[in-house]
Amino acid sequence: xxxxxxxxxxxxxxxxxxxxxxxxxxxxxxxxxxxxxxxxxxxxxxxxxxxxxxxxxxxxxxxxxxxxxxxxxxxxxxxxxxxxxxxxxxxxxxxxxxxxxxxxxxxxxxxxxxxxxxxxxxxxxxxxxxxxxxxxxxxxxxxxxxxxxxxxxxxxxxxxxxxxxxxxxxxxxxxxxxxxxxxxxxxxxxxxxxxxxxxxxxxxxxxxxxxxxxxxxxxxxxxxxxxxxxxxxxxxxxxxxxxxxxxxxxxxxxxxxxxxxxxxxxxxxxxxxxxxxxxxxxxxxx
Numbered sequence: 231x232x233x234x235x236x237x238x239x240x241x242x243x244x245x246x247x248x249x250x251x252x253x254x255x256x257x258x259x260x261x262x263x264x265x266x267x268x269x270x271x272x273x274x275x276x277x278x279x280x281x282x283x284x285x286x287x288x289x290x291x292x293x294x295x296x297x298x299x300x301x302x303x304x305x306x307x308x309x310x311x312x313x314x315x316x317x318x319x320x321x322x323x324x325x326x327x328x329x330x331x332x333x334x335x336x337x338x339x340x341x342x343x344x345x346x347x348x349x350x351x352x353x354x355x356x357x358x359x360x361x362x363x364x365x366x367x368x369x370x371x372x373x374x375x376x377x378x379x380x381x382x383x384x385x386x387x388x389x390x391x392x393x394x395x396x397x398x399x400x401x402x403x404x405x406x407x408x409x410x411x412x413x414x415x416x417x418x419x420x421x422x423x424x425x426x427x428x429x430x431x432x433x434x435x436x437x438x439x440x441x442x443x444x445x446x447x448x449x450x451x452x453x454x455x456x457x458x459x460x461x462x463x464x465x466x467x468x469x470x471x472x473x474x475x476x477x478x479x480x481x482x483x484x485x486x487x488x489x490x491x492x493x494x495x496x497x498x499x500x501x502x503x504x505x506x507x508x509x510x511x512x513x514x515x516x
Contacts, residue, residue, distance in 0.1 A: 237489055254321065262465060265465035269462055276454055283447055286447060287444060301389065301421060307343050307398045308343055309344045310345045310400075311392075311399070312333065314358075315354070315402070315463040317467045318353070318370060323474035346397070350460065367387065373460065376460045399422065402459050404460075405466040410469045413470060416459075
């Protein structure tokens with residue numbers, strides 16, 4: 231049976247850990263608020279961009295050169311690039327492990343193709359570096375300060391390789407933020423671009439040829455998709471870490487309660503034993 235000193239030392243250690251987890255929860259909650267606002271602000275822009283692409287595609291449908299755009303060209307998927315968005319830090323529950331499992335499943339599903347990785351985040355990079363996967367580019371600390379220029383650089387590199395015929399398809403794998411308790415894995419094909427269908431016919435008067443405008447808009451759509459993926463991942467990370475730290479703080483409280491009960495039992499047993507020894511000594515002296 232552990233001594234009173236050992237139990238008190240254990241309680242003190244667990245309390246220190248609980249203070250850390252509570253502090254991390256509060257930090258993640260503050261960061262989540264800002265990240266959530268950025269995600270909510272980016273979603274309407276992405277939706278409007280898709281609508282514009284559908285309108286321009288409808289306007290350029292009569293152009294014979296519309297299908298010749300390099301970003302719309304479909305090829306057999308022999309070489310695939312997967313852009314994997316993970317975090318740089320842990321302590322977020324199963325957030326990163328779910329992403330790594332989804333990427334591993336993607337490899338199995340595309341086992342007939344050669345898959346290479348572009349990783350954003352240490353966790354994804356380290357996981358597939360240990361597995362010997364082909365990593366053509368890696369980006370660290372993007373989620374700490376998300377800027378459009380970083381996502382644009384990733385998108386432009388993928389567009390250049392796809393246009394040059396070095397790869398046949400580009401996919402984006404990340405976590406989408408739904409709520410504090412829910413994050414959804416998302417696998418999106420970025421290239422070749424699949425133009426959305428126009429739901430409601432619109433009568434536009436184009437000052438420039440629709441095909442020319444569409445070709446300018448397609449690269450921007452890829453850049454915005456990567457940018458939104460980073461924003462979604464950052465918000466989902468803070469939500470997952472806040473939930474994980476809250477659960478850790480609650481578990482630490484349960485451990486402290488159990489140790490306190492154990493401490494009281496040991497102390498009571500020690501007091502009872504001392505009383506018995508005093509009474510026995512007094513009885514022996516009579």
